Amino acid sequence: MKYKILKALDVAGLKVFEPIVRLCYGEEPRVQVVKIGKFIVVPVIVFCIFLGLWGMIAPRHKTKYGEVPTPAVVWDAFNGVYDFHVRENTKQDDYRRSGQDRSQTIEQVNAELAAIEPDAAAAHKHLDEVKAEVDASLKAELKPLQDEYNVMKTAAFDARKQREAELKEAADCIKADDTDARESLLASIIDHENKTDADRDKLDELKAKTNTLLAAKAPRLLAAQQQVNAIEEQRMYLNMRLQRLESDNREVRLADAETDLKAIHAEYLTASGPKLLALGKNIVRSEQRLEKTKTAEPAGPWTFFEQIARSLACVFLGFAIAAGIAIPVGILCGLSPVVMASMTPLISLFKPVSPIVWLPIVLIIVGGFYANPDQAWIQPSFLASAITVALCSLWPTLTNTAFGVAAIDKDHLNVARVLRLGFFTRLFKIIIPSALPLIFAGLRISLGVGWMVLIAAELLSSSEGIGKFVWDMFNNGSSQTFAQMFVVVFFVGAIGMFLDRIMIVLQRLVSFDEAPTAI
Amino acid sequence: MDNNDARYVELVNLVKEYPNPYGDAVRVVDRFNLNMPRGEVVSVIGHSGCGKSTVLTMIAGLNPITHGNVVIGAHEVNGPGPDRAVVFQSPCLLPWLTAFGNVMIGVKRVYPHATRAERKQIVEYYLSLVGLADAMHKLPRELSGGMQQRVGIARAIALKPKLLLLDEPFGRLDSLTRMELQDVILGILDRQRITTMLITHDVDEAVYMSDRVVMMTTGPRATIGKILELPFERPRDRTAVLEHPNYYDMRGELITFLEEQDHGSDAADKRRAAVEASRAPGNKAEDSAESEAAKPAEVAA
Numbered sequence: 072m073k074y075k076i077l078k079a080l081d082v083a084g085l086k087v088f089e090p091i092v093r094l095c096y097g098e099e100p101r102v103q104v105v106k107i108g109k110f111i112v113v114p115v116i117v118f119c120i121f122l123g124l125w126g127m128i129a130p131r132h133k134t135k136y137g138e139v140p141t142p143a144v145v146w147d148a149f150n151g152v153y154d155f156h157v158r159e160n161t162k163q164d165d166y167r168r169s170g171q172d173r174s175q176t177i178e179q180v181n182a183e184l185a186a187i188e189p190d191a192a193a194a195h196k197h198l199d200e201v202k203a204e205v206d207a208s209l210k211a212e213l214k215p216l217q218d219e220y221n222v223m224k225t226a227a228f229d230a231r232k233q234r235e236a237e238l239k240e241a242a243d244c245i246k247a248d249d250t251d252a253r254e255s256l257l258a259s260i261i262d263h264e265n266k267t268d269a270d271r272d273k274l275d276e277l278k279a280k281t282n283t284l285l286a287a288k289a290p291r292l293l294a295a296q297q298q299v300n301a302i303e304e305q306r307m308y309l310n311m312r313l314q315r316l317e318s319d320n321r322e323v324r325l326a327d328a329e330t331d332l333k334a335i336h337a338e339y340l341t342a343s344g345p346k347l348l349a350l351g352k353n354i355v356r357s358e359q360r361l362e363k364t365k366t367a368e369p370a371g372p373w374t375f376f377e378q379i380a381r382s383l384a385c386v387f388l389g390f391a392i393a394a395g396i397a398i399p400v401g402i403l404c405g406l407s408p409v410v411m412a413s414m415t416p417l418i419s420l421f422k423p424v425s426p427i428v429w430l431p432i433v434l435i436i437v438g439g440f441y442a443n444p445d446q447a448w449i450q451p452s453f454l455a456s457a458i459t460v461a462l463c464s465l466w467p468t469l470t471n472t473a474f475g476v477a478a479i480d481k482d483h484l485n486v487a488r489v490l491r492l493g494f495f496t497r498l499f500k501i502i503i504p505s506a507l508p509l510i511f512a513g514l515r516i517s518l519g520v521g522w523m524v525l526i527a528a529e530l531l532s533s534s535e536g537i538g539k540f541v542w543d544m545f546n547n548g549s550s551q552t553f554a555q556m557f558v559v560v561f562f563v564g565a566i567g568m569f570l571d572r573i574m575i576v577l578q579r580l581v582s583f584d585e586a587p588t589a590i
Numbered sequence: 591m592d593n594n595d596a597r598y599v600e601l602v603n604l605v606k607e608y609p610n611p612y613g614d615a616v617r618v619v620d621r622f623n624l625n626m627p628r629g630e631v632v633s634v635i636g637h638s639g640c641g642k643s644t645v646l647t648m649i650a651g652l653n654p655i656t657h658g659n660v661v662i663g664a665h666e667v668n669g670p671g672p673d674r675a676v677v678f679q680s681p682c683l684l685p686w687l688t689a690f691g692n693v694m695i696g697v698k699r700v701y702p703h704a705t706r707a708e709r710k711q712i713v714e715y716y717l718s719l720v721g722l723a724d725a726m727h728k729l730p731r732e733l734s735g736g737m738q739q740r741v742g743i744a745r746a747i748a749l750k751p752k753l754l755l756l757d758e759p760f761g762r763l764d765s766l767t768r769m770e771l772q773d774v775i776l777g778i779l780d781r782q783r784i785t786t787m788l789i790t791h792d793v794d795e796a797v798y799m800s801d802r803v804v805m806m807t808t809g810p811r812a813t814i815g816k817i818l819e820l821p822f823e824r825p826r827d828r829t830a831v832l833e834h835p836n837y838y839d840m841r842g843e844l845i846t847f848l849e850e851q852d853h854g855s856d857a858a859d860k861r862r863a864a865v866e867a868s869r870a871p872g873n874k875a876e877d878s879a880e881s882e883a884a885k886p887a888e889v890a891a
Contacts, residue, residue, distance in 0.1 A: 482678070482680065482682040483684055485652055485676075485678075485682065486682055486684065486695075488651075488652060488669075488670040489652070489672060489674075489675065490672050490695065490696055490699045490749075491669075491670065491671050491699070492699065500684075500695055501684065504686040504687075505684075505686070507686070583685040583729065583731070
């Protein structure tokens, strides 16, 4: 058992955790503890230091969406994202509920709504109180400032008027040949302007002070507001659930539609003339609507986790396309120097092209195949993203496969020659198995590249997925969505790491020259 | 024994030339003529680099023949084929297949109409013949060098070859394993009567294993110098061979021949160096034979 676990860890590339297993089996505890300290505790500490530095540095930078979020804020944002997901799913379930389940749920939701009422009232009351208090203290603070401002304003106005009158008087009594007096008049005009400007600056300063006071939101007020918002959100959510459970529920709607239909039917049996025709049409239409209602699902926004699933589907589709092209072409390149020579210019030319360039081209080309994108079985933007992923990720697999096939051991080929194996037997029994480790090394790089490219492609093409989520968050532009973008960073990284691990395991399972890999 | 059996394998005027960019083509092997009756075991002995392996790879079809013909069972052969199974110095197993899989790949080719169960039986039979009944489903990397070579032998014999070609099959094994494998092969040869050509530079091995020993002159233009008929009975018994009154005479004859070749070849050394320099790289079996050149002690032993 112990060696099975150790082997599994080795295959999965998680050798770091080996000392823990050995420690559990009581093997050389001292050595294992030292190893755990060096290779597990130290990395964990470093990660904590990273989080600490992030938490310290981030709030120092102010952006238009608020401060750069700290780890704690990002964690809250993740909870928000998760709650949203849970709520959307509950609403979907509510739509599908029927019978006793439905009535029980209605009772439950009503109970929750009732339970929330006192809290809501308290929160609102608290908010009002805080608001009143804050307003009062604000007024008290503003009063002297405003008074000062008013006084200063009148004084400045009077002084200006007086100076202007003086200047006018002086100008009136200047004689025709008195150049000195003219000079001094100019000087006093400049002086007058300067004084006016100085007064205005002083007034602006005071005004700015009052504005900052007005704009500054008291933290107490903010907290109270947030509390109210949370409760209101919850209430809205519960009301929405009620709606989905009652009037919007599938069962209710079907029942309503059926009663309507029955009524019309009854009428239809007795009616005559033009009314009969109208009723008949009505029946047919109602029946069609009924059928649609039976299978229809309510439209809801994509939650983050649904978008992750969608992104994974997209990256695997692109990866499959890439592998489907790269492996056969790579094998041909490896087998024939002529093919290799003719493919090399194409490979070198297209390999460095950025996904950002491919995507618009692919979007247009894919769009050309769709007469009616809305009813398409697979959305054009999804397909375009997948193809872009394929275009950018097929190169590592292609070159690695070509290299693996070209570098096959001559001994292995001699075996094929002595046995006079046919082309396909040679290909499938000798060449591909021999090149398999390198092919998988290429596939691993490809999947990594594909995952990185995908996010950019989705962001540009507005195909539902993680990229779209980031773009929506960017466009929403609030401190909340800013923090949610950081959540995305961690999810993209973790999923990428996980995909890479899977590929490592696969690569080790197919490689024949390394240590035994069977679990 | 009819005429067809007496001349089961005919090697007629085999010539191997390598192109030389600065002069005439270099003739490595010159007019190699040999007839082998069915079931005979012939050893080819000679100094390293004399062209023994070249002869063998030409017969196997892995190395193009410049002039001459190889006729086996009254059919001229051209190119490689499963009727001439080869065991090289290195086992050349496919590392992603188990011992079973490595033998199976040949069996599938040679018994195309056998059922799955029959093929399985055949593979198991040959693997147990070489003493690998317990290690059948192990990968090559899990086997020792000797066991890997056993798989290589099983794979070759399972092809039911008309001619079995052994190219220093024990060259990389320690002497104990070597003796073991010699007995394994002799046992199989005694039972199955496969016509066999064994390339070696070990005099004792040649005497112990074969019916005739072909001594090759030192190249270039290597050809058959002498042929020694051995009087031992089959099945062979190591002690009986060693205690045979003429054993040391025969051994001595071989060694004398090899020593003569060595002394006479001083002038030829330079030419040989030129040959090796001009030889196209790529034939691994031959290259590895050449790299054994630093082992004259083994010949003298």
